[in-house]
Amino acid sequence: MCGIMGYVGPQEAGPILVDGLKRLEYRGYDSAGVAVTNGSINVRKAQGKIANLEDMLEVEPLVGSIGIGHTRWATHGAPTDANAHPHTDPSGEFVVVHNGIIENFQSLREQLAADGSEFTSETDSEVLAHLVAREYDGDLVEAVRKAVALSDGAYAMVVMSKREPRKIVAVRKISPLVVGLGDGETFLASDIPAVLHHTRDFLIIEDDELVVVTEDGATVETIDGEPVDRDAIHVTWDAEQAEKGGYEHFMLKEINEQPAVVTETLAGRLDEDGTVWLEDVDFGDDYAAAIDRVWITACGTAYHAGLIGQEIFRRILRLPTNVEYAHELRYADPIVGPNELTIAISQSGETADTLAAARLAGDNGSRMLAITNVVGSTLSRYADDILYTRAGPEISVASTKAYMAMLIAQYLLALRIGAARGTVNAELAARVSHGLHQMPAALEEVLRREPEALAAAELIRSAEDVYFIGRGLDYAIAMEGSLKLKEISYLHSEAMPAGELKHGTLALITDGVPVVVMLTQRDVYDKTISAVQEVKARGGAVIAVAYDTDTEIDKYADLVLRIPDMEDLMAPVAAVIPLQLMAYHVARLRDNDIDQPRNLAKSVTVE
Ligand code: M6R
Numbered sequence: 001m002c003g004i005m006g007y008v009g010p011q012e013a014g015p016i017l018v019d020g021l022k023r024l025e026y027r028g029y030d031s032a033g034v035a036v037t038n039g040s041i042n043v044r045k046a047q048g049k050i051a052n053l054e055d056m057l058e059v060e061p062l063v064g065s066i067g068i069g070h071t072r073w074a075t076h077g078a079p080t081d082a083n084a085h086p087h088t089d090p091s092g093e094f095v096v097v098h099n100g101i102i103e104n105f106q107s108l109r110e111q112l113a114a115d116g117s118e119f120t121s122e123t124d125s126e127v128l129a130h131l132v133a134r135e136y137d138g139d140l141v142e143a144v145r146k147a148v149a150l151s152d153g154a155y156a157m158v159v160m161s162k163r164e165p166r167k168i169v170a171v172r173k174i175s176p177l178v179v180g181l182g183d184g185e186t187f188l189a190s191d192i193p194a195v196l197h198h199t200r201d202f203l204i205i206e207d208d209e210l211v212v213v214t215e216d217g218a219t220v221e222t223i224d225g226e227p228v229d230r231d232a233i234h235v236t237w238d239a240e241q242a243e244k245g246g247y248e249h250f251m252l253k254e255i256n257e258q259p260a261v262v263t264e265t266l267a268g269r270l271d272e273d274g275t276v277w278l279e280d281v282d283f284g285d286d287y288a289a290a291i292d293r294v295w296i297t298a299c300g301t302a303y304h305a306g307l308i309g310q311e312i313f314r315r316i317l318r319l320p321t322n323v324e325y326a327h328e329l330r331y332a333d334p335i336v337g338p339n340e341l342t343i344a345i346s347q348s349g350e351t352a353d354t355l356a357a358a359r360l361a362g363d364n365g366s367r368m369l370a371i372t373n374v375v376g377s378t379l380s381r382y383a384d385d386i387l388y389t390r391a392g393p394e395i396s397v398a399s400t401k402a403y404m405a406m407l408i409a410q411y412l413l414a415l416r417i418g419a420a421r422g423t424v425n426a427e428l429a430a431r432v433s434h435g436l437h438q439m440p441a442a443l444e445e446v447l448r449r450e451p452e453a454l455a456a457a458e459l460i461r462s463a464e465d466v467y468f469i470g471r472g473l474d475y476a477i478a479m480e481g482s483l484k485l486k487e488i489s490y491l492h493s494e495a496m497p498a499g500e501l502k503h504g505t506l507a508l509i510t511d512g513v514p515v516v517v518m519l520t521q522r523d524v525y526d527k528t529i530s531a532v533q534e535v536k537a538r539g540g541a542v543i544a545v546a547y548d549t550d551t552e553i554d555k556y557a558d559l560v561l562r563i564p565d566m567e568d569l570m571a572p573v574a575a576v577i578p579l580q581l582m583a584y585h586v587a588r589l590r591d592n593d594i595d596q597p598r599n600l601a602k603s604v605t606v607e
Helices: 013-023 050-059 105-114 125-135 140-150 239-243 250-256 258-266 285-290 300-317 352-363 378-382 401-421 426-448 450-460 473-489 498-503 522-537 568-589
Strands: 003-008 031-038 040-047 066-072 094-102 153-161 168-173 178-181 186-189 201-204 209-214 217-222 293-298 321-325 340-346 367-372 385-388 465-470 492-497 514-518 541-547 559-563
Touching (some): 003 153, 003 168, 013 031, 013 066, 031 050, 031 094, 031 153, 066 094, 094 105, 125 153, 140 168, 153 258, 178 217, 250 568, 258 401, 293 300, 300 321, 300 401, 300 568, 352 367, 401 426, 450 541, 450 559, 450 568, 465 473, 465 522, 473 492, 514 522, 514 568, 541 568
Parallel strands (some): 367 385, 465 492, 514 541, 541 559
Antiparallel strands (some): 003 186, 094 153, 209 217
8 A cells, every 4th residue: 555754844854754655665665756845846756666766866855844755556547657646736836645546536637627737647646636726725724625525535645735835734534644743843654654763652643534734743623624632642562563553463464454455446436226337447338248258367365266256257147257277277278269258366466377377368369357456567467457456565475355355356347247248137236236335344343253263273273184165155265264274374274165075075074173164155054064064973173154143053063253144145255354364363373474474475476
């Protein structure tokens, strides 16, 4: 996710801003920039690493003791110099940095352009600078307030103007923002680690609040102008803990970010009635209606996300869909062809096998749609259509929040294709939309149940082998739960369709062998319970993932990980979280290196 820095005080702002941005590098970014006011506003920004920005500042230094800075992780527009923040209005009197997404930026941009505004970037953020300038009438706070009222979305914005040169105005609408209180100087940042070496006293800005920062401190108010009396907190974490947001590991932080990731992936893309807007998916209804088959290709966790996509596409689109490991598909004698849509899924967009499979599909006449988390990645550059997952940078090698966003992206895609093909009716579209919009709250609830996952982890921490079973969508989730467990806990684990157990693996189920059973698919519930009984009869220890209202499972399970009741079609989104948490806690109890598991890399760029 992007990083924000701001400084007002007696010192030169430039070096402080750059230093703060460097301390946010762990979050990932693809360009960086700073703006400093000194009579006029001067901006320096550069694509790539902060070192590029530093080189630029060496040649053309900035002088001034108030400024704002940003590291950008591209969402709208490629990672270029022009798209890097800060962005100014055409007069250069107002400058903005921004995290998050302005959902209605396209219509705002069109209105502003119609009034004569000329834009120098492809970003949604630049619109904010133009809006603040247009609304300015002698009061920067009022102008910011008006701009915010016009801008839908989840974001944080920071504004500086030469008209009111000793203040920074910032707003939080979901994306994080903190104020660091120094002695005669004040800092602003998206994250505490950026300024922890300057101060340990912070004001945490909450959603829908506006803060005015000067060298004397900060005043907080609601976006409607009501004063807010906010006490400073004193942070005792060290810098490393602060990077992890106070969590012990990035993996746990990223698991906990998943409700926000769902919100972000959906932002501006899904109406209540199920109408979907996918900004970089360019095919028309005619193309969608003529698709004969969908191929999904990916590796690892992304492949498991594809298994969910396969089920969704088959069920609600009634569209033949095959999911293939990319390393297999690339050597399959070309079986993909025209009138077939290939969906390549990759968090990094750089996985060598996935790139090769995507190319193979494209070379054989298939249209290629990329679902990826990284704007400008190789996969995105190769694709005909792109669906960015917007999960933000994922640091832990074990993928969690990126997987979550891949699932949400595929529901959106299914609605989009289903509307064109007439296979998703209005009632189903509205139901799925409702389920997706309710999902962040449901996920928060699942996360509150972490102690259940810890209890399950205690049960399996010393096992030799762990088995995961389920049917349909539950099988797809079982696959992901098993991979998560093995990659960080180093326990052997295997997943299989529940019906497959009795065809061989049952021979391995003896006293105390843990079997994790997924029970969110009501149409096959009784069938799955039969498999559970087979396990119990051999003395296996059953850990179930089941709905709150499922009382039947209490008869058989040694432990139940509960999720709130919801539509079966959407249950995988919630059901994966207890499995992620269980894997996390097993690895923690076994004292493993959770974020950097042995032998694994975050991005597998070799074959
Ligand atoms: O970047 P990608 O999504 O293409 O990566 C694919 C796999 O290497 C990745 O999902 C891997 O399986 C993860 N470590 C699983 O947590």
